[in-house]
Amino acid sequence: MKKKFNVEKAYYLFLLTRKSEEKIIELYNTDKIKSPVHLSIGQEAIAVGVNMAISEDEVIFSNYRGHAHYIAREANLDKMWAELYGKSRGTARGKGGSMHLNDWGKKFMPTSAIVSTAIPQAVGYAYALKYKNQKGVVICYHGDGATDEGVFWESLNFASLHSLPIIFICENNKYAIYTHQDKRAMNDPIVERARAFGVNATKIKGSSTEDFYNATIDCLNNIEKESKPHLIECNCLRWRDHVGVGDARDLNYRNEKEVDEAITNDDLLSLEKKLPISTVNAIKLKVDSQINNAVRFAEDSKFPEVNELYDNVYG
Amino acid sequence: MKKKFNVEKAYYLFLLTRKSEEKIIELYNTDKIKSPVHLSIGQEAIAVGVNMAISEDEVIFSNYRGHAHYIAREANLDKMWAELYGKSRGTARGKGGSMHLNDWGKKFMPTSAIVSTAIPQAVGYAYALKYKNQKGVVICYHGDGATDEGVFWESLNFASLHSLPIIFICENNKYAIYTHQDKRAMNDPIVERARAFGVNATKIKGSSTEDFYNATIDCLNNIEKESKPHLIECNCLRWRDHVGVGDARDLNYRNEKEVDEAITNDDLLSLEKKLPISTVNAIKLKVDSQINNAVRFAEDSKFPEVNELYDNVYG
Amino acid sequence: MNNTLDKKLINYGEALYEACFQEMANDENVFIYGLGVDDPKGHYGTSKDLHKEYGNKRNFDIPLSEDALTGVGIGAALAGLRPIYVHQRMDFLLLCMNQLVNMAAKIRYISSGEHSVPIVIRAAIGRSWGQGAQHSQSFQSYFMHVPGIKVIAPTTPHDAKGALISSIRDNNPVVFIEHRMLYKNAGYVPSTSYEIPFGKGRILREGNDITIVGVSHTVEDSLRAADLLKSVGVNAEVIDPISLSPIDYDLIRSSASKTKKLLVVDNGWMTCGFSSEIITDVAINCEGIRCQRIGFEDTPCPTTPILEKAFYPNPQSIAIMANKMCGGNKKWSPPAVEQHEILSFKGPF
Amino acid sequence: MNNTLDKKLINYGEALYEACFQEMANDENVFIYGLGVDDPKGHYGTSKDLHKEYGNKRNFDIPLSEDALTGVGIGAALAGLRPIYVHQRMDFLLLCMNQLVNMAAKIRYISSGEHSVPIVIRAAIGRSWGQGAQHSQSFQSYFMHVPGIKVIAPTTPHDAKGALISSIRDNNPVVFIEHRMLYKNAGYVPSTSYEIPFGKGRILREGNDITIVGVSHTVEDSLRAADLLKSVGVNAEVIDPISLSPIDYDLIRSSASKTKKLLVVDNGWMTCGFSSEIITDVAINCEGIRCQRIGFEDTPCPTTPILEKAFYPNPQSIAIMANKMCGGNKKWSPPAVEQHEILSFKGPF
Numbered sequence A, B: 001m002k003k004k005f006n007v008e009k010a011y012y013l014f015l016l017t018r019k020s021e022e023k024i025i026e027l028y029n030t031d032k033i034k035s036p037v038h039l040s041i042g043q044e045a046i047a048v049g050v051n052m053a054i055s056e057d058e059v060i061f062s063n064y065r066g067h068a069h070y071i072a073r074e075a076n077l078d079k080m081w082a083e084l085y086g087k088s089r090g091t092a093r094g095k096g097g098s099m100h101l102n103d104w105g106k107k108f109m110p111t112s113a114i115v116s117t118a119i120p121q122a123v124g125y126a127y128a129l130k131y132k133n134q135k136g137v138v139i140c141y142h143g144d145g146a147t148d149e150g151v152f153w154e155s156l157n158f159a160s161l162h163s164l165p166i167i168f169i170c171e172n173n174k175y176a177i178y179t180h181q182d183k184r185a186m187n188d189p190i191v192e193r194a195r196a197f198g199v200n201a202t203k204i205k206g207s208s209t210e211d212f213y214n215a216t217i218d219c220l221n222n223i224e225k226e227s228k229p230h231l232i233e234c235n236c237l238r239w240r241d242h243v244g245v246g247d248a249r250d251l252n253y254r255n256e257k258e259v260d261e262a263i264t265n266d267d268l269l270s271l272e273k274k275l276p277i278s279t280v281n282a283i284k285l286k287v288d289s290q291i292n293n294a295v296r297f298a299e300d301s302k303f304p305e306v307n308e309l310y311d312n313v314y315g
Numbered sequence C, D: 001m002n003n004t005l006d007k008k009l010i011n012y013g014e015a016l017y018e019a020c021f022q023e024m025a026n027d028e029n030v031f032i033y034g035l036g037v038d039d040p041k042g043h044y045g046t047s048k049d050l051h052k053e054y055g056n057k058r059n060f061d062i063p064l065s066e067d068a069l070t071g072v073g074i075g076a077a078l079a080g081l082r083p084i085y086v087h088q089r090m091d092f093l094l095l096c097m098n099q100l101v102n103m104a105a106k107i108r109y110i111s112s113g114e115h116s117v118p119i120v121i122r123a124a125i126g127r128s129w130g131q132g133a134q135h136s137q138s139f140q141s142y143f144m145h146v147p148g149i150k151v152i153a154p155t156t157p158h159d160a161k162g163a164l165i166s167s168i169r170d171n172n173p174v175v176f177i178e179h180r181m182l183y184k185n186a187g188y189v190p191s192t193s194y195e196i197p198f199g200k201g202r203i204l205r206e207g208n209d210i211t212i213v214g215v216s217h218t219v220e221d222s223l224r225a226a227d228l229l230k231s232v233g234v235n236a237e238v239i240d241p242i243s244l245s246p247i248d249y250d251l252i253r254s255s256a257s258k259t260k261k262l263l264v265v266d267n268g269w270m271t272c273g274f275s276s277e278i279i280t281d282v283a284i285n286c287e288g289i290r291c292q293r294i295g296f297e298d299t300p301c302p303t304t305p306i307l308e309k310a311f312y313p314n315p316q317s318i319a320i321m322a323n324k325m326c327g328g329n330k331k332w333s334p335p336a337v338e339q340h341e342i343l344s345f346k347g348p349f
């Protein structure tokens, strides 16, 4: 059963995500955010499409490039900003920063800065769902670089061996930092390899929010029929630098024409065009105010006390 | 160019391997071999077939179940026995035991007792051959269990990315200790996975020495035309227990009928039948005397001095 | 010691089995996995046939994928289960360091207490015939080094059972160290369920002349050394720390302050090891204590018996060092002591 | 120090680049690999464009496969090459422990000297803005613990160049530790090629009141602490061990025997760490030395600046502790010292 794709909702989530990161860019040179940031700008369609397809019950595993996954999930924006500021009302009371966002209220698990490390945990979570006879599907975002790691394939093997309910969302932006995929593996092989590992894998043709939405819905329907791991490979292009708020165009490590094209074909604009101007304006207002509130929340929050250093090492 | 399969040579190597391990069984309860032993009995056809196909130049990487690879390579039998006895004339002056055999004279590299650990080293060796513009192909033996490890797939990826001259010989005896392959991966997937990782992979239909010989020759010919990694999956059955000299039939962890069949179809007997009785007898005599000499060599050797403990920690 | 009358004489392996059996009955979230846990041998009997009692999903074999399977356990723990991952050798934990140190130890902290990782990593250590360089190592210091992980290494069957139960119930990742040469040691063990607290050590033998601290199997050898030392009039106090992280520094400090001499018998290499930690703590916090350490020689472990013997500390070498520290005759040569569990070992593994 | 007249003022990163450049010219078997080594940044400039000079096979990027790529380097070393594997963070070495500890450290021993593994593992450590729990760790103790591996952690540009050259020429696996906050530090460095020997430390400042031993970046902070201590009349002797395995125990022992006080400033957690090793050695081998250690707090590294500051030792906290050990005023509060390399750091990474 396919819910209809809700353009208005998609535009709202997309804009919220985009504008939040643009706010980070705007404020970064104030040095209030003393945290490395790995921006998702250019890749948001994936997070938005996936999030619109899944329910509140789904558990999310993401990574250091997790802003879009977090925001499109409508996880707590105030807390995210407070965390970026290192404040005590942040998602980890300032102890985690951008690379370790988490919001259990939205079943968004703590993210890791070590590539591929959360993959087996997502699989383990899916094992637990099956163990407890619980409904639900685990959503596991990762990059193309993550598939270079052996632990990725060990994880897929275990997931297929136990027919676990999990969807791997591979965000293939073709790069690991400045290293192109072709320097890391031959023939763009992710989908084919995943299949050989017993995982139902599809490379999405398009790259619009709706394409990713539809692909996720299809997976969920399949899993409802038969518990089995799926992988969706999503093509995307990161507009900015690997880390930080620059665009690293001076480094010339990739074809800048492709970047320009991607920016021209921004799906945010396509979504906007599909909506009445009044709706667009209302959403823009809402988004701006949400973000401004979140920044104010961060500004107004206190830093943690020094004596919190030892909290939560053990439980 | 295919050298003709030399039955006499095959029989000799096979018998030498088999009898050597039977000698271990015979002597094990004297406790003179204070070393875990992982016998190859039942799997020798692979080592013999491969060894007959390759030249003296090929470098061999093997594992803790390495007796057959070592002996069929005609590596130093005296030293092997001295090593099993923990004597100073052993392959590691008694410091390595059965799990770490090595003989540089035969380009047989030190083996490892940690599953899959030598695989990337074999690949690195192949990288060095290419780096130095040297001829040669690396031979890398491993079990089916080794393909469960992520490092195995990382290694294959690197080998295909750099088109390295290496042949992976997968000895699929269907078990990792007492765990059947089906409990570790779905659908007997090794060859298919290897292909997805850019490696030229074949599952050998037969399981005779000559089948393995032919398959290896084919690989070598392919690599001569185009440097590219290959994997040969060889079906086999280990007659004895995973470790030690027993047969663990009381454990009932596998279908004992299949074991009986394998023993009935012993390729050693088929080879023997193809040879004149006089040749067979001469080879038997030769093998017995080689083994007896080796055991005597071990018996006659001294234990290392205690002050050797610190030798070769650093160089 | 637990004072219930209901005690049975069982061995260390059986004690571990009882802990698993009872905790699985007690909490349906507890499950066991690892290479061979459900095979006919069931990891030295400690998990034998538990799947027959509790179902396949609660005691299951796995692919050889130590890195991912550690992550799988962590993920299951995050979902509220209580996994026990069993390793045939601690040497294999080197494949799991990323998951244990970078992930399991950090998740509580980076989620500000929202999530916990109640996983138990059981790892067998220990020698026997020619285990050699890659099947003999003991990395307790690697885990003691890292905040967020607990480490426990019981020596007696009694402590083995209780400590495993505490580990399973603990809300933190616990590395649980079992020495292969202890599995057959017998002792009186309560039939009911009980816990051994983390952070509490035990004085196994009282004495005034020197404090000897062992770890895991070297506690046994330290007790044997104490016997030898009696014959030359030295009364050694022998401490079993049981819990290595947190560690009962107080107990060791007060014993060392009493005897003024501390000998730590490591079950591993000494550089940056368990023994260096204990000695450093005493050097910093107590006055005028003479300290020494003995442990694995600083080489890979050789296989040939004569070198293997030289590699490991033993009751005599411990006793000789202790006696020297007490000002005894430097040439004293104590009689050979039977390490029955080692002598009686018959291969292959 | 090398006394050639031909010295240039260059920074630590440039010194490492020179070492690589010259050794690659000197020996065609030397090659460099690692994530991003041939990208436009070239690992802080230390490997920048070396492929243009020496070809792609000698300076190349790799897939994210730390475990296999360590093995690949070991295999290449076994074939007679001299690989240098560069890691952007030492935290990633947790993925390589099996290859390094179970394999690289053992191959010479188990082949009785037939094979050697001349590989250099270069690993960047060190803080800056909010690196957090997984990008701040420093595991020198893990490698010091293992016989068969050498460990070196130079502090000055001069030592960085020479030590990297020695490491490349060494026939053993070497873990080479580079602190990110040192890359920009400048110093006079000979233009020609030279070696810094393993196992030799350096007294960077002489003093009679207390011995302070740092490691990597904490040597810098120890020197700053020594400056502060002067103002209260305490003359600290500051030692840079440079080589952590083997380590120059003699130098530290004799300094501590002179000053009677030893403070070790760790660049990592202290339990079973570098500092516990140094203190243990002195506690065993010298008489009547007062010992202390300071290092990372026993928590994962937090990201928020206020907690990050509390997490790391700094010149003041070092000076305060040293002053107390020398019987100085316990309430002394030295002025803030500028750690310019840390203050001047602007993100993002």
Ligand SMILES: Cc1ncc(C[n+]2csc(CCOP(=O)(O)OP(=O)(O)O)c2C)c(N)n1
Pocket: A065, A113, A114, A115, A116, A142, A143, A144, A145, A146, A147, A171, A173, A175, A176, A177, A242, D035, D064, D066, D088, D092, D095
């Ligand atoms: C195990 C590990 N190796 C290397 C790194 C350094 N690193 C951080 S992000 C990254 C690129 C990962 O690429 P990909 O998975 O494609 O994700 P992307 O950043 O493109 O979203 C690398 C190499 C790391 N964090 N962890």
Ligand SMILES: Cc1ncc(C[n+]2csc(CCOP(=O)(O)OP(=O)(O)O)c2C)c(N)n1
Pocket: B065, B113, B114, B115, B116, B142, B143, B144, B145, B146, B147, B171, B173, B175, B176, B177, B242, C035, C064, C066, C088, C092, C095
């Ligand atoms: C990394 C690692 N995990 C587990 C083990 C324990 N172990 C030793 S041999 C073995 C089975 C390996 O099976 P396979 O690769 O099929 O080789 P076989 O023994 O069948 O020849 C296992 C699990 C090990 N030595 N190393």
Ligand SMILES: [Mg+2]
Pocket: A143, A144, A145, A171, A172, A173, A174, A175, A176, A177
């Ligand atoms: Mg990418």
Ligand SMILES: [Mg+2]
Pocket: B143, B144, B145, B171, B172, B173, B174, B175, B176, B177
């Ligand atoms: Mg097998």
